[in-house]
Amino acid sequence: MANPKQPVVRMSSITKHFLDVTANKNITFNLYPGEICALLGENGAGKTTLMNILFGYYTCDEGEIFIKEEKVNLSAPKDAISRGVGMIHQHFALVPSQTVLENIIIGADSGKGIFLDLKSARQELLQLQERFGLQIDPDARVWTLSVGEQQKVEILKALYREVDILIMDEPTAVLAPAEISDLFSTLRSLVKEGQSVVFISHKLNEVMDISDRIVVLRAGQVVAEKKTADTNTRELASFMVGRDLLEIIEKKTLNAGQPVLEIEKLDALNDKKLLALKSLNLVVRQNEILGLAGISGNGQKELSEVLFGIREPIGGLIKIDGGRLKFGNPAAIIKSKIGRIPEDRIDTGLLMDLTVEENLILENHSSSEFHRYGLMKSRKIHQFSEDLISAYDIMTAGRDAVTKSLSGGNLQKVMLARELAGRPKAIVASQPTRGLDVGAMEYIHQRILQERERGAGILLISEDLDEIFALSDRIAVLFEGAIMGEAHGEEASREQIGLWMSGVKK
Amino acid sequence: MIGFRIVKREPLPGWAKVVIPIAAIIVTLILSAIPILIAGGHLWKSYYYLFYGALGTRFNLLETFVKASPLLLTGLAVAFAFRAKFWNIGAEGQLLAGALTATALGVSLGGVPQPLVLPIVIIAGFVAGGIWASIPALLKTKLKVDDVVSTLLLNYVMIHIMGALLFGPLQQPGSSWPRSSAIIKAASYPILLVRSRFHMGILLSFLAVFVIWFINKKTTFGYQSKAVGVNVRAAHFGGINTTAVILWTALISGGLAGLAGVGELCAIQYRLIMDISPGYGYSGIVIAMLGNLHPVGVLFSSLFFSVIIVGAQTMSRMTGVPTYIAEVIQGMALMVMLIFLLFTEYRIRVVRK
């Protein structure tokens, strides 16, 4: 092992531009051997970019990198890997259709000749599994594994390449509480075996839990560097956001009214034709936010898609304001006044290559208000879109600007503006603030609360427990396609919700 | 070491959309020197005859318009389909469907009042092309069959349907060749200018440019078909009936190609023969791309290709360069245009390693 005082990684004066955005501005970052260093910052602060530079996935515009006291020039990830740097991205770099073993040995050829030497690779893998306590069947196809297991495959893949500097990008985002503590103990044992770890996160509590040292990034710059023992979440939050306090949510006390969204015995299949929703029952009332918590992959996607009209269930029924909903038909769902915020706004929600206006009128363009005999009434359309742009404070060059030129927060505002323009009775919001910075997140939260006051019933599907607890009047937990448990917002405890999320019923 | 990376660039100003195709055409013409020189043609003489042959005399100029008509219609057909991401590579077959239908009616409508014959033939040709295109559209939307492959294969099916009919019911009595009888006078397009082949179909194809522009720009259907083309998932999510949009797009696209077939039959050949189309449907793909899928762009690119095809005849006669140079130039033009289009969105950055 290197001299414990000497950093194993030294990045100095790193600057990186993307078009007109400066993602990293003159950043200096050190990683010391045998530590877990947290890289803390909100979405868009430049954490991932910085580590992608260390991993050779991006090249920096300015700055120098030293790995193990040697100046390096990383033009591709393989340069980084050969120097012992491995990175596990938020979206796993695995091929679902291939086996665990194939995923692990790709590019790390063992043995000579042109043929794959699966036998000795398997041997080597089993030894690694033994040593680090990461048990996975080498012959399982990756798509059959849970998210937590896939993460283990990723870690094994890095270890197989004899990596001793491991970067993990938001590794807990997709895990259940139990899996998170599992991961943390894995990380601790890795460090004991001589690894150094960079842990990218925007979650304060986790960072306090796992790290030895914390580096805080804001808007592409390092704003603080602290020993974990010498700081607290309050201080970190103010570094991270640049203000004293985190979001304060003021919720008016309202009594929930009549049911607006009723889901009865809903059964639906996922893309692999397996049962993803099993006789699901839910009720959302007027003036109420129902937070649906759960680990990704327990049916959230299928439930939201059924409610969006883009997936046909195989059984059950849904009532909106007492009227039965027609399945698998987005136009019918729009007509029955459901506002829909999809989790994947870029791929499902918005037409990125069209203008802001063309996105805003998507659901209304064929109403008689906006056309006559198939000819569009452009003046009315312009008026409508300009009204929405100002009402939602959408930062854009104008209604004719291409949508993909907007920032993430403004994209979500376009989405909200379109979906809320028709004053929906029920709103289904799936991960509405994922990937947004704090300002945009607060704006979206305020809008959702306003809709609640207006009288809408809101189903908030989120993997972010903070968000669920902050907004919900009631909290339900989705586990393996059914509701595991339900509690009132004030009475619910994190422990209880966490247990339900892991499928433990008490 | 020096390497290259392709990175996104700031959006280009509007005039670039006009300048880029023109630049692509110029580069293509320069590159055409290579096959000309290989063929042993004298370079300047070849270029001279290429343009003289297309534009130099009244007759040649009008011939260029005659040739542009089917290219314009197939180009519009492809552009309209591609805009909605319906990958219609089948304009050739749809053109033949139009020509075949026009033949069947054109030889048999003797008993119908004369002024009605041509409108019937035109509409039937349009509908036939549209129906032929709607088959792959239905296969795509209902059965998820890849449209590129199905439209391509259907071209060959149509060629053989035509072959079977030209050796069968449509064959000219007494002939041993695969050709039909001549269509009746009332079914042929009026010639508009004396001592030329400048016919009414040419005006129809110009009219089609306006109609397609109007649909794209002013109608809800044009909006829907653009939305489907940009992101079919999001369009579906937004309540658009994507199946219907693709189907109607196919009908219009195939109909335009069918009109090209009607024009070739009723104004040029007057009887159906196996080589009624020298690949207009495939040229339409190049023309649509070069015209950036915009109707006005398609108008200009079809005129350009018409110049090349008509001019290549004269060039070949005078310099001995095979007329197939026109096809080579078409292929090159497509690739050059693609590369130029790439650099409207990206630029090359030199990186030192």
Add this chain to the structure above:
Amino acid sequence: MGEMLDIAFISGLIGATMRMATPIIFATLGEILAERSGVLNLGIEGIMLMGAMTGFLITFTSGSIWFGVLAAAFVGSLLGLLMALLAVNLGLSQHVSGLGITLFATGLAMFIYRLHFGSPTVPPIIQPFKQIALPVLSKIPLIGPGLFTQYSLTYIAWMLIPVMSILLYKTKIGLKIRTVGENPVVADTVGVNVTLTRTLCLVAGGALMGVGGSFLTLAHQNMFLIDVIGGRGWVAIAMVIFGNWDPLKGTFGALIFGFLDGLQLRLQGMGIAISFHVFLMIPYLLTIVALIGVSRKAAVPASLLKPYRREEKGG
């Protein structure tokens, strides 16, 4: 009808099936290689035509038929390289790049042919491949003569099927190819050169397509005609889908097509009173029908049609 079932007919049909499947097998294997790496090569029809023309031209001028085959492979790989330049290096639309190559190569093939031969009234011919009867095997009753009296290119095609299977599933480069086709980010992060892998697949695939085309002018016929490929490249594209991107299953599709093509030739030869155009149509129609059946379970490589650029990020 008795005539249809006699031994000579069956044997002849088996032979014709094998022959007519040969160019499709070459082309299908070439296309599978390209598509498994993530690139749809619609240049296939044009590449096959260039292969057919080049093979014929070189054989005609050099007198050596194997020279012709090699030249066809070489030209095919060059066009594969051009496809790689457009669709991989520059990341252009694979659909349009491929069609561009087909148009360009089709024009070029006819241009070069005319340039060299002019427009003769009687097309020039070459001395084509001769069929080789394998000892012992070709003596097996009923199926022997048909299966084992074939052109050497047909034997090569059949040998290439297991070779391609082993290449894809058992070798290191095969795993790299499959990974590049499924998820280029994964491949890139473990140090596999995505651009190079895809380029090599297109080059090798192009060579196979070129040879497939040359079979038609060097074995099936002894002359070059403009419509000699007649959509077989597109059929190969369909066979790749039909065969779920697997060499063995794709070849099975090619055999069905070969059978229909062979049947059509046989029946035509027997003067059956249905227009031969109807028979010519059947293989294409059946290919479309076959696509209906498979499109639902298609195991399409996840990154097919998607160009890969590492540094693409807005903010």
